[in-house]
Amino acid sequence: MSAVGTPVTRVDGPAKVTGAAKYSAEIGLPGMTYLAVVGATIASGRVTAIDAEAARAAEGVLAVLTPEDLPKIAAEPHLLPSLVGGPAPGESFFPMQDDVVQYAGQPVALVVAEEYEQAQHAASLVRISYQPTKSITTIDEGRDQAYEAERLFGGLMPARSERGDVEAGLAAADVRVEVAYKMAANHHNPIEAPSTVATWDGGNLTLYESTQGIRATQQTVALLLGLPIARVRVITRFVGGGFGAKAMVWPNVTLTAMASRYVGRPVKLMLTRPQMFTSNGHREEQEQRIAIGATRDGQLTAIRHEKLSITSPFDDWAEPATGVSSQLYGCENYLGIHRLIKGNTMTPTFTRGPGESLGVFTLETAMDELASHLAIDPVELRLRNHTPVDPFGHPWSSDGLVECLRLGAERFGWSDRNPAPRTTRDGEWLIGTGVAAAAYPIAFFMPPQRARARIFADGSAIVQTSTQEFGTGVLTMATQVGADALGVALRDMEFQAGDSDLPNSTAAVGSAGAGMVSSAVHAAGTALREQLIALAVGDEQSALHGAAPASVKVADGHLTSAERPGAVDTYRELLSRNHMSDAEALGTWRPPPLDTPHGLLTFGAQFAEVAVDPELGLVRVRRLNGAFAPGRVLNPLLAHSQLMGGMLWGMSQALLEGNHMDPRYGRWAETNLAEYLVPVNADAPEVRVDFVDVDDELVGPLGAKGVGEIGQVGVAAAIANAVFHATGRRIRSLPMAPELVMDPAADGQ
Amino acid sequence: MTTVEAAATEVPLRINGRQHVVVLEPRVSLLDALREHLDLTGSKKGCDQGTCGSCTVWIDGRRVLACLTLAAAASGHDIVTIEGLADGDQLHPMQRAFIEYDAFQCGYCTSGQIMSAIKVIEEGNAATDEDISEFMSGNICRCAAYPNIRAAIRHVRDEAGGRP
Ligand code: FES
Ligand code: FES
Numbered sequence: 001m002s003a004v005g006t007p008v009t010r011v012d013g014p015a016k017v018t019g020a021a022k023y024s025a026e027i028g029l030p031g032m033t034y035l036a037v038v039g040a041t042i043a044s045g046r047v048t049a050i051d052a053e054a055a056r057a058a059e060g061v062l063a064v065l066t067p068e069d070l071p072k073i074a075a076e077p078h079l080l081p082s083l084v085g086g087p088a089p090g091e092s093f094f095p096m097q098d099d100v101v102q103y104a105g106q107p108v109a110l111v112v113a114e115e116y117e118q119a120q121h122a123a124s125l126v127r128i129s130y131q132p133t134k135s136i137t138t139i140d141e142g143r144d145q146a147y148e149a150e151r152l153f154g155g156l157m158p159a160r161s162e163r164g165d166v167e168a169g170l171a172a173a174d175v176r177v178e179v180a181y182k183m184a185a186n187h188h189n190p191i192e193a194p195s196t197v198a199t200w201d202g203g204n205l206t207l208y209e210s211t212q213g214i215r216a217t218q219q220t221v222a223l224l225l226g227l228p229i230a231r232v233r234v235i236t237r238f239v240g241g242g243f244g245a246k247a248m249v250w251p252n253v254t255l256t257a258m259a260s261r262y263v264g265r266p267v268k269l270m271l272t273r274p275q276m277f278t279s280n281g282h283r284e285e286q287e288q289r290i291a292i293g294a295t296r297d298g299q300l301t302a303i304r305h306e307k308l309s310i311t312s313p314f315d316d317w318a319e320p321a322t323g324v325s326s327q328l329y330g331c332e333n334y335l336g337i338h339r340l341i342k343g344n345t346m347t348p349t350f351t352r353g354p355g356e357s358l359g360v361f362t363l364e365t366a367m368d369e370l371a372s373h374l375a376i377d378p379v380e381l382r383l384r385n386h387t388p389v390d391p392f393g394h395p396w397s398s399d400g401l402v403e404c405l406r407l408g409a410e411r412f413g414w415s416d417r418n419p420a421p422r423t424t425r426d427g428e429w430l431i432g433t434g435v436a437a438a439a440y441p442i443a444f445f446m447p448p449q450r451a452r453a454r455i456f457a458d459g460s461a462i463v464q465t466s467t468q469e470f471g472t473g474v475l476t477m478a479t480q481v482g483a484d485a486l487g488v489a490l491r492d493m494e495f496q497a498g499d500s501d502l503p504n505s506t507a508a509v510g511s512a513g514a515g516m517v518s519s520a521v522h523a524a525g526t527a528l529r530e531q532l533i534a535l536a537v538g539d540e541q542s543a544l545h546g547a548a549p550a551s552v553k554v555a556d557g558h559l560t561s562a563e564r565p566g567a568v569d570t571y572r573e574l575l576s577r578n579h580m581s582d583a584e585a586l587g588t589w590r591p592p593p594l595d596t597p598h599g600l601l602t603f604g605a606q607f608a609e610v611a612v613d614p615e616l617g618l619v620r621v622r623r624l625n626g627a628f629a630p631g632r633v634l635n636p637l638l639a640h641s642q643l644m645g646g647m648l649w650g651m652s653q654a655l656l657e658g659n660h661m662d663p664r665y666g667r668w669a670e671t672n673l674a675e676y677l678v679p680v681n682a683d684a685p686e687v688r689v690d691f692v693d694v695d696d697e698l699v700g701p702l703g704a705k706g707v708g709e710i711g712q713v714g715v716a717a718a719i720a721n722a723v724f725h726a727t728g729r730r731i732r733s734l735p736m737a738p739e740l741v742m743d744p745a746a747d748g749q
Numbered sequence: 750m751t752t753v754e755a756a757a758t759e760v761p762l763r764i765n766g767r768q769h770v771v772v773l774e775p776r777v778s779l780l781d782a783l784r785e786h787l788d789l790t791g792s793k794k795g796c797d798q799g800t801c802g803s804c805t806v807w808i809d810g811r812r813v814l815a816c817l818t819l820a821a822a823a824s825g826h827d828i829v830t831i832e833g834l835a836d837g838d839q840l841h842p843m844q845r846a847f848i849e850y851d852a853f854q855c856g857y858c859t860s861g862q863i864m865s866a867i868k869v870i871e872e873g874n875a876a877t878d879e880d881i882s883e884f885m886s887g888n889i890c891r892c893a894a895y896p897n898i899r900a901a902i903r904h905v906r907d908e909a910g911g912r913p
Contacts, residue, residue, distance in 0.1 A: 013848035016856030017840065017863060019791015019831035026790035116785055117776050191795040191803055191891045192857040240793070240857025241891050273796040471855030471892050641851045641894060648893035673800040673889065680886040684895035 003480040003490045004702065007637035011476045011495070012238070012469060021238045024210040025195035025270040032197075033062055034116040035259050035269040036123035037252060038109040039278060040101045043135035043344040043666025047099045047108055051127035055111055058125055060118030062263045065110040067096045070258055074226025079154040079315045079347060082216035082247055082507035085447040087223045090248035090281050091347035092154075092314045094224065096255070101130065102313050103344045104667045105278020107255060112263050135344040135666035139285055139310060142341035146308055149316045149338045156445070159318070159338040161326045163391055169302025169333030173293025177369045180290075183358055183734045184658025185668075186283035186351050187276065189678055192240020194280050195270040196253050198260035205257055206233045211249070212242040213507025214466050218500040220249035221257055234500040239470035243649075244350035245280040246470070247509040252279055274671040277659070281349025284309040285661070288321060288362040298376045298384045302333035305362065311340045312347040319348070319355025323441045324713075325363040327601060328401075330387030344666050350509060352649050353712035356440055361653075361734070364436035364717035368724065377419065378435050378721070379409050390599030397598040398696035398705070400629025401437060404605040407690055408627035409435070412607040421728040429611040429620075432726025438604035438628070438714030442512075442705060444591040449516045450503035451524035453486055454584040455532070459557045459572040461486055462494045463524055466502040467517045472708060473638035474508070474517055480635060481518045481702065485525025487554025488571070495521070503586060512706060516589070518634060519700035523587025526701075529554055531585050536569050541577055543567035589700065598698050602705045604628035606647070606714040610722040617742025619723055621651050621685045624715065629692040631705035636691070643711035644687045650715020652679045658735045760824050764789065765833030773820050780804045782820035783830060791831035791860045795889070802888035805861035806830050812868045831860035834867075842908060843867050846901035854892035862888045866902050875906045 015021035040047070052064040063069070077089030095107045109126050113119035136142040149159035170176060197208040205227065211217045214234045222229045239246060252269060260267040271279050286309035293302040307321040322336030371378040386402050389395050409415065417433050418424060424431040451465040463482035469475045475495055483493035496502065497517075503524075505517060533552045536542045536559055544552060547561040554560075559569040575583065592598075607625040612618065624647050633639045656677040659670045670676040689711075696703040716734065724730050729746035740746065757774045762782065771786045780797070783789040783806075795803035797816045804815040807829040834841040843863050846852070853859040865888050869875045874884040881899050890898065 009848050009851065012856070014840070014844075016853060016859050017831075017844035017847050018835050019789075019860045021856055022790065023793075023857065025794070026784065028788055115774070115777075116781055117774055121776075189891060190855070190857070191793070191801060191889060192855070193794075238857075239855060240795075241855040243891070270794065273798055273800075471853075473854070637851050641854055641892075641897065644896060645854060645893040648895065652893075672798055673796050674798070678889060678891060679893060679895070680889060681882040681895045681898065682886045684882070684893060687896055 003483045004634055007635060008476060008480065008490065009637065010473060011479055023192055023195065023238050023240050024197060024208045024236060025268060027197045027208040029197065029199055029266040031265045033112050033114060033263060033265045033267050034119040035256055035267045036111045036119035037107045037275065038111065038123050038126050038128065039105040039275060040108045041104065042101055042130045042132040043104040043137055045101050045130050045132035047101060047128055048131050049129040050109055052109065055122040055125040058118065058122040060114040061111060061122045062114065063112045064126060065259060065262060067098060070096050072097060073224045075223050077224060079317065081153050081156060082213040083443065083445045083509050083512060085506045087219040088213060088216040088248050088507065089220055090250045090349055091312060095251050103346050105275065107251060110255060110259050112259050112267060136341065137343050137345060137661035137666040138663050139287060139308060139341060141663055142310065142343055146339045146341050149318060149340045152316060152318050152320055152338060157320055161322055161336040162334065164333035166302045166304045166333045166335040170291055170293040170304065173301045174296040175370065175373050176291065176293045177366050177373065178291040179366055179369065181288050181362055181732055181734065183286045183288065184660060185285040186653065186657050187659060187676060188243040188245035188351055189276065189673065189676065190241030190243055190245055193271045193273065193276055194246060194250065194252065196256040197266060197268045198257040199266035200261055204231045206235065207253065207257065208235050209253060210239045210246055211236055211468065212239065212246045212470055212509060214468050214500045215504060216507045217249050217253060221254050224254045225257060236468040236498045239468055242470045243352045244354065247350050247507060248281065250280050273673060277668050277671045278346065281346060283319065283351035284311065284348035286358065288358065290362045290366045292366050292370055294370055296374065298374050298381045300329050300331040300385050303331050304335045305359065306337045306339065308339040310343040310345060312345055313342050315347040316340055317347045319350065321355045321359030324356045324360050324439045324601065327390050327599065328437060328439050329385035353709045357653065357713045360438065360713050361717045364714055365720050368434065368721040379405050379414060382437050394597045394599050397600055397698035398631060398694040399603065400692045400694040401603040403692040404603055404627040404629055405437065407692055408605040408607050408625055411688065411690055412625045414607065421725050426611060428613065430614055430726040431611055432722040432724065433609045434718045434721030434725055436606045436714040436717035436721060438606050438710055439601045440709045440713050442600040442602060442699060444594060446506040446512065446516060446591055449505055449520035449589045450586060451520040452503050452584060452586050453482065453524035453528040454582055455486065455528060455571055456582045457572065457575045457580065459488065460492050461488050462496055463521050464496040464502045465505040465517060465520055466500050467497045467505040467508060467513065469497065472508065472513055472642060473635060474513055476638060477514060477634040478517050478521045481521045482525045485522045486529050487557065489556045492557065513708065514634060514706050515700050515704050518702050518704055519589035520587060522701045523589045524585060525587065527585035527587045528583065532571060532574060532583060533559065535578065536574050539574065539578065542569045542574065544569050592698055596698065602630055602710045604710050604714065606718040608715065608718040608722045610719060610726055612723060612726045612741060614727065617738030619655055619736060619741055621719060623685055624651065625688045626711060627690040627692055628710055629694045630707045630710060631694055631696040631699060632703040633691055634702065634704055639707045640689050642707045643689045646709065646711025647687050647715050648679055648684050649712045651719060653734065654716035654719040655735050760821050762820065762824055762828060764828045765830060775821055777820050778816050779818040779820045779823045780815035783815065789830055789832055793857055793860055795858065802865060803858045803861040805864040805888065807864060812865055831864060842905050843901065846904045850897045850901040850904065852897040852901040853894050858888060858890045862890065862898055869902060870906050875902055
């Protein structure tokens with residue numbers, strides 16, 4: 001029986017429910033010391049003096065490190081997304097090299113002490129004097145300095161995408177919708193803070209690190225410290241959530257290694273919750289505008305989509321927001337632009353549903369306005385604009401959008417809807433429903449992915465690759481894939497990850513994790529199976545001797561061949577007859593080329609029902625339904641959880657999450673979980689997830705397109721459209737806070 | 750400036766039925782005592798500010814945030830942590846239900862969720878889904894496993910006939 005596709009519970013479940021699972025800060029080492037980071041309290045300027053006397057004198061303090069004490073980095077960091085597979089600093093900047101302050105929270109001093117409390121206390125005693133200069137931390141402050149970016153992501157992607165003549169297309173349209181949104185900054189806030197334990201053994205460094213990219217961490221730290229990569233080992237047993245915060249390698253990791261070398265002892269750093277707002281990137285404050293033109297029957301004639309956002313002083317970073325709006329619908333005239341303002345923040349970073357989730361929000365709320373102007377049902381409008389090919393005329397590697405919209409509409413009961421806004425009530429509450437299409441790009445930037453499969457003489461087997469478990473279920477899914485590929489029972493297969501010494505696996509970002517890991521594991525399991533089949537058919541003592549290798553099937557460790565009815569060999573007997581204590585094989589998966597002639601999107605459709613209190617502006621989400629076509633579903637139980645979590649993230653993006661800079665100080669206004677709202681249990685409605693089956697032979701041998709992001713995409717738009725349906729109001733800011741929803745000025749907008 | 754540091758002293762702590770003695774400064778929280786001094790790392794630090802619930806333990810049978818409790822203040826009381834729930838290999842029904850309903854993803858909030866979930870039933874606050882979600886709202890799950898957490902709690906509640 002195939003293990004792939006069955007809803008097996010998590011292999012790491014028992015460890016997680018008993019508290020036995022060890023996260024990075026929970027590694028105990030003899031002689032452990034504690035690091036506290038002192039962050040700048042100004043956003044721009046210079047450090048003029050550091051008075052560390054009181055801190056150095058405090059009990060238990062081993063060192064107070066300032067830029068004078070810290071070695072210079074061996075190479076300048078250059079931002080490049082970790083998915084590319086090389087070093088992946090989160091920003092082209094490393095703090096504590098001189099006296100310059102580029103953003104609030106930037107590390108300016110380090111304290112190492114025997115105990116955690118001692119380090120924290122001593123950090124509070126370090127007196128820093130500054131010479132502040134004027135900072136820019138909001139779009140409003142820097143609007144006149146905005147410039148059009150040429151490339152994004154450290155040069156990886158063009159920032160402009162253009163085809164046809166967008167102005168002519170808009171002019172030729174019967175109907176035009178033009179809208180603009182303000183979107184507050186978001187912070188990932190995984191519940192586990194970024195944590196590092198660093199320990200040196202001679203010239204060898206070992207890091208226990210909470211990361212989404214073990215190899216990215218290894219390579220980045222080696223680069224910055226000038227060490228051979230082989231001398232840096234990164235171990236990551238469990239990660240308490242990432243959502244993008246741990247996708248790149250931030251300065252605190254290397255600083256911990258430096259501190260450890262300085263004191264000659266293992267050092268542990270766990271960022272505090274407030275530090276998590278200034279240490280691991282964020283989703284940038286942004287504004288988006290979109291103009292859509294269409295014919296009277298709803299055919300799109302032009303889309304112009306612009307994003308303006310704040311980046312750091314040293315990087316042209318914007319989450320790309322136009323990858324979906326440029327491809328999702330058939331439309332000849334398109335222009336997508338990213339504009340940037342250099343401000344005093346750290347370089348922003350990937351946040352779940354990177355870029356495209358807000359791009360889709362803008363597109364899909366505009367599509368809703370278009371539908372209501374044209375009096376066309378919103379589902380129908382999307383169906384009319386569906387395209388079977390991408391803008392280059394390449395067919396999708398797999399599609400499913402139409403099926404997702406239809407299935408979602410049916411399960412949600414969409415046809416029962418009265419399309420007129422502000423017509424449905426439940427007691428005092430106004431009720432509304434909304435829909436949005438969802439799509440997320442698949443990117444094959446990664447290098448070849450490898451895994452090793454090994455079987456022992458007793459028939460037990462192991463597959464290994466250097467990925468890490470941060471909640472995606474990769475440990476479980478890779479076990480299933482490995483068992484099937486090798487042809488052993490699930491109970492005989494173990495999957496091992498979490499160590500940079502294992503075969504190469506690239507950082508799990510942008511939903512690429514499941515596809516990469518499953519493909520590499522499949523390749524390794526298959527290679528080992530083929531090796532063992534070759535051994536069996538060449539073994540005179542095997543019942544399968546002389547059979548054609550292609551005719552041999554393996555299940556539960558038993559080899560059979562259609563050519564030899566009744567004949568059976570087993571892996572165990574095969575290995576012991578041949579005096580082998582084990583056998584192993586390496587498998588490699590090469591991603592398709594970047595110029596593959598295929599459109600690459602994962603599709604879905606989101607439906608939401610909201611209740612709005614017209615007096616207080618409260619929005620309660622009553623129901624969320626999503627239908628998705630993520631290709632092969634490796635484990636429906638776990639995929640459901642990933643998609644459900646993503647959908648609730650989308651709800652949160654619509655209604656709760658936003659941070660603002662206080663321009664007077666250039667600091668975030670909200671730096672804890674009491675002020676920066678994330679959903680609690682009472683915010684979370686029941687969520688329904690449906691799957692549409694699509695075969696995808698391009699994306700990997702198993703055809704899995706990934707479920708990490710697509711669940712989150714489109715939800716905020718479906719909710720905003722439902723709020724309009726409930727109230728007749730278009731809210732032009734995210735999050736849609738009650739004071740905006742209750743504002744009658746938004747009526748009929 | 751001068752600072753006054755109170756000396757570390759021996760603090761007896763009864764945890765999961767076992768008596769421990771730890772040498773701690775008076776400012777050490779129960780959470781840090783568990784995690785940094787006793788290698789009982791099942792209780793998680795998510796915020797250290799009383800906002801996330803991942804450090805939830807029981808003191809004298811009540812759910813308490815270990816990050817807001819001084820270790821010294823917990824001395825002389827009965828402390829139960831996630832490590833104290835299973836009986837050898839025999840998981841507590843709530844632990845089993847969390848696995849079965851996939852009520853977690855990264856697992857970092859899970860200890861706190863389970864410690865709260867068991868008490869929500871005992872407290873009689875699990876009669877309806879609304880009650881469950883209200884009384885579980887002190888435990889943040891950023892992976893947003895909430896609907897599955899509710900399903901696990903319902904399952905244990907119904908299996909126990911509505912009583913602990
Ligand atoms: S760690 Fe105690 S409430 Fe967050
Ligand atoms: S399982 Fe990740 S925070 Fe709850």
